[in-house]
Amino acid sequence: MPDVEKTEHLTVGAWTKRCYFAGRALMDATLRPFDLGSTQWYVLWHLANQGPSVQRDLARALELERATLSGIVATLVRKGLVRQTSDGDDQRQRRLALTRSGENLWRELPDLSFIQQAAFAGIDEADLATTMRVLRAATERLQALLQKA
C-alpha cells in the first residue's frame, strides 16, 4: 500500500505484507500442479518430518488456531493424504498421520527452499540477521500490545 507511506507510519508494515504475500504466491504457484495450498504444505511437511502428531500440538507448532487447522485437516483427509484417528488415551484428541498416498505425494513434491534462497540471494548475511532481529522485536512488541488491548 504505497501511498500509505506518505503518512510515515505502517511503512514497514506495508513491506512485510508485500514480502509475505509474494512469498506465499510463489509457494502457491509451485504447489498448484499438486493441488496443494501453502498451509496444507506446512501440515504435510510437519507430519513428514516430525512424524504423527496430535492435532492440538500441530496447531501450536504451526501457530494456527485450532479451528483453522481443523479446516485444513478436513481438506487433507478428503484428499486422502492424511489419516485422522482417535486412538489415544484422551478421547478428545485426534492423532494425525500421513496416509500411504500422502507419503507418496510428499516424495514427489519439489523442494521449496529455492524460494528463500532466491529471495535473499546476494544479500549480506549481517543485513539478513539485522532484518530478522528487527522483525522479531517488532512482532514481540505488537503482540504484547495486542495482549493488553
Add this chain to the structure above:
Amino acid sequence: MPDVEKTEHLTVGAWTKRCYFAGRALMDATLRPFDLGSTQWYVLWHLANQGPSVQRDLARALELERATLSGIVATLVRKGLVRQTSDGDDQRQRRLALTRSGENLWRELPDLSFIQQAAFAGIDEADLATTMRVLRAATERLQALLQKA
C-alpha cells in the same frame, strides 16, 4: 511457523508473516469499536486524504485486485460511508467519495500511527533502513520469479 526454521528456509518468510499478522491484528482490534476492518480503513484513508477517486485508481494505489476492492466498497456503501457514482465521461468507471457520515466517522477514528511507532520504538534508525531495504529487495526478487512462473 517456528519448526519450519529447522529446514533453514522460509525463516524470514515466517517472520514477515508473524509481523504482518500481528500488525493487522492490532489494527483490527483498534478499529473494532468502529466496526471497520483494516482494509476498509485504508480505503477511507485514501478517500479522506487523496480525495475522491475512480475505483480502478484506488485499487492500483492500495495494491488490491479490482475484485477485492469491489467487495470492500460494497460493504462501505452498505454502511453508508462511501458513495459510488458513475457520473464521469467513461460510463464504465465508478467514482468513489466519502459521504457526510463517512467524513464524520473518519474524524472520530483514532490515529493509527501509534502502531508503527510502538513496533519500532527504540530500534536503531540504520537497522530499520536495512530492514526496509532487505524486504524491498526480497519482494522484488520474489515478484520477478513469480512473473516467470
Add this chain to the structure above:
DNA sequence: CGATATTCGTACGGTAGCTGACGAATTCGA
C-alpha cells in the same frame, strides 16, 4: 462504419486466517 480488442466493475468460487459457541471428554476441587 463495423468488427475486434480492451477496460471497468461485479459475481462466483476458492484459500487462509480469525472469533465465538458448542458438545463431548477430561480434570480438578470441595
Add this chain to the structure above:
DNA sequence: TCGAATTCGTCAGCTACCGTACGAATATCG
C-alpha cells in the same frame, strides 16, 4: 464422588485475499 472448570475438535460466520468469467462500455483498426 459429584459438580464445575477446562480442553479438544468442529461448526458457523466474518474479513481479506486471489483467479476466472462475464456484461457493458469504450477504444482501435481495417
